[in-house]
Each structure stands twice: as C-alpha cells, then as structure tokens.
Amino acid sequence: MLFHITYERPMMYEVREATMICVVSRKGAIVGAYMPADESVTTQWTALSRR
Numbered sequence: 001m002l003f004h005i006t007y008e009r010p011m012m013y014e015v016r017e018a019t020m021i022c023v024v025s026r027k028g029a030i031v032g033a034y035m036p037a038d039e040s041v042t043t044q045w046t047a048l049s050r051r
Helices: none
Strands: 002-009 012-019 021-024 030-034
Touching: none
Parallel strands: none
Antiparallel strands: 002 012, 021 030
C-alpha cells in the first residue's frame, strides 16, 4: 500500500510517501504492516509497484 504521511512542523506541514507491506486477515482487516527493508521488494509485486 502507498501511504501519505503528514508531519506537523512549526508553522507548516510536511507530507511524505511510504510504501508499506500490509498483512490482511480473511475478513479484510489490516492486522500488521511493515516497511520493506529494500525498495526492490515492492517492485517484485505488481500490486505494490508505482504506476
């Protein structure tokens, strides 16, 4: 999944993107998430690659 993360800074906000791998239960609930150790991991899976 691609996330947009907003950091509050003095008098401004900073927005960054992060790709995370999510673990989903059979009911569709996210039960875990982690950042891949290497960016190449996300390009191996079509569903995670940036388009």
